[in-house]
Amino acid sequence: MRNKLVERAKELLADGTVTRVIGWKRGEFSYDVTPAVFETAEELEKDFVYDGFCGANVSKYLIRESAKEGKILAFLKPCDAFSFNQLLAEHRIRRENVYAVGIPCEGMADIGKIRSAGIDGVTGIREEGEEFVLSTLYGEERIAKKDALAERCLVCKSKRHPVYDELIGEEGEDLPDDARFEAVDKLEKMTAEERFQFWRGELSRCIRCNACRNVCPACTCENCVFDNPDSGLSQKAAADPFEESMYHIIRAFHVAGRCTDCGECSRVCPENIPLHLLNRKFIKDIDELYGAYRAGENAENKNPLVSFREEDAEPSVVHERGRA
Amino acid sequence: MQVNEQTGFVPTIVAFCCNWCSYAGADLSGTNRLQYPANVKIIRVPCSCRVNPMFILRAFGRGADGVILCGCHPGDCHYTTGNYYTRRRMTLLCSMLDYLGIERKRTRVEWVSAAEGAKFAKTMRSFAEEIAALGPNRRLEDLRVRKSEPEGRVPDAE
Numbered sequence A: 001m002r003n004k005l006v007e008r009a010k011e012l013l014a015d016g017t018v019t020r021v022i023g024w025k026r027g028e029f030s031y032d033v034t035p036a037v038f039e040t041a042e043e044l045e046k047d048f049v050y051d052g053f054c055g056a057n058v059s060k061y062l063i064r065e066s067a068k069e070g071k072i073l074a075f076l077k078p079c080d081a082f083s084f085n086q087l088l089a090e091h092r093i094r095r096e097n098v099y100a101v102g103i104p105c106e107g108m109a110d111i112g113k114i115r116s117a118g119i120d121g122v123t124g125i126r127e128e129g130e131e132f133v134l135s136t137l138y139g140e141e142r143i144a145k146k147d148a149l150a151e152r153c154l155v156c157k158s159k160r161h162p163v164y165d166e167l168i169g170e171e172g173e174d175l176p177d178d179a180r181f182e183a184v185d186k187l188e189k190m191t192a193e194e195r196f197q198f199w200r201g202e203l204s205r206c207i208r209c210n211a212c213r214n215v216c217p218a219c220t221c222e223n224c225v226f227d228n229p230d231s232g233l234s235q236k237a238a239a240d241p242f243e244e245s246m247y248h249i250i251r252a253f254h255v256a257g258r259c260t261d262c263g264e265c266s267r268v269c270p271e272n273i274p275l276h277l278l279n280r281k282f283i284k285d286i287d288e289l290y291g292a293y294r295a296g297e298n299a300e301n302k303n304p305l306v307s308f309r310e311e312d313a314e315p316s317v318v319h320e321r322g323r324a
Numbered sequence B: 001m002q003v004n005e006q007t008g009f010v011p012t013i014v015a016f017c018c019n020w021c022s023y024a025g026a027d028l029s030g031t032n033r034l035q036y037p038a039n040v041k042i043i044r045v046p047c048s049c050r051v052n053p054m055f056i057l058r059a060f061g062r063g064a065d066g067v068i069l070c071g072c073h074p075g076d077c078h079y080t081t082g083n084y085y086t087r088r089r090m091t092l093l094c095s096m097l098d099y100l101g102i103e104r105k106r107t108r109v110e111w112v113s114a115a116e117g118a119k120f121a122k123t124m125r126s127f128a129e130e131i132a133a134l135g136p137n138r139r140l141e142d143l144r145v146r147k148s149e150p151e152g153r154v155p156d157a158e
Helices: A001-013 A039-045 A059-067 A078-089 A111-116 A177-191 A192-203 A209-217 A243-255 A264-268 A276-290 B022-031 B053-061 B082-099 B117-134
Strands: A022-027 A035-038 A073-075 A098-102 A122-127 A131-136 A139-144 B013-018 B042-043 B066-071 B106-109
Touching: A001 A039, A001 A073, A001 A098, A022 A039, A022 A059, A035 A039, A035 A059, A035 B082, A039 B013, A039 B022, A059 A078, A059 A098, A073 A078, A078 A098, A098 A192, A111 B022, A192 A243, A209 A264, A243 A276, A243 B082, A264 A276, A276 B082, B013 B022, B013 B053, B013 B117, B022 B042, B022 B066, B022 B117, B053 B066, B053 B082, B066 B082, B066 B117, B082 B106
Parallel strands: A022 A073, A073 A098, B013 B042, B013 B066, B066 B106
Antiparallel strands: A022 A035, A122 A131, A131 A139
């Protein structure tokens, strides 16, 4: 797949359709792949990667890149394409400056899971049927996909690209949503006390590095509320448990209705806080209360938080739902 | 003043009231000599839609034990549609607070029109009673602003 993408990128660069390519390149290690912009065929040949560690969502980078002169080729996985489409709906990306190429994705590996399976010194990854084959410093290792896939990929929402100029590989389909909300369901069934303890345990690890905000393709304000010195939130490690709750509630709230559930927030979290569970709660509530809605599915759809119906449920539904 | 008879806990309640309906409703209950608990501190906002979720969280952080948001009845908004948006936002926010394990009774949204002075007083009384029974807000408080306990307030009433 990687070679196919490089070939196509080289062709498009050569015939002048695009002047740059955004894709992925290896970071310090083979498993910390980062988005990168390539300008020449040589750079592509040397650095471009597309493997099981390319989880990073490139669509947010297109805000900056599409504002520059010349067209950029963007390789979009289905997740990225949803985020890209949502950003188009919000007029954050100049569409005419992007040549979007949809690429297939069979799920991305989670290095944390691979490590906890006892595989260290990973230097490369490739897919083989239902397995990932990892080359390591100590020889080759195999791990079943279901044990190594990132959580967001296990409950993948779609293999379909809602927007593209060109597609490499075959177009996939939307997948059923049920599995995505299982974890949220489980939490909802707990008592308030249990939920509180669960979230206290998770959120108290937050070091306020702001990585979840910075990586989020929905968080694209020029001036973020959390950068305001008067916001009531300190900029460094939270001084108080209240700040942790406040930061995470507000972060999730600000992307409610726009979050495509790409799961980047949880991927980048250095403390492995399951931040996607906050976003998914909002998605689930919106689906249940205001009708099924998938952000990024269609650039024409109206965000449920900036629209309304006269017969909407009253806020008291929350009080009536479930146990007290 | 609403006090929990058993623990002596005196709740602090913040009420965000929209200028056109609920604030006028509070005024009406005052001119009608209808009493509502003095624990309720009213903050006037131009429209219930002006209330950012951060206002509510900050109120809790700064020592509120309960926060109530009052606006015009849906359909009667002075700005035509403001409270429809409020309704969606606050439903999601209340649901999220509940999801995080914060007592769901601590936040409430009520629609009170300018003619409903009696409803205003009744709503505030029932809300204050509920909060007094719930006890102090400990799950969403900022310890740095926890004041020295006012007289009669029991530090750990849970």
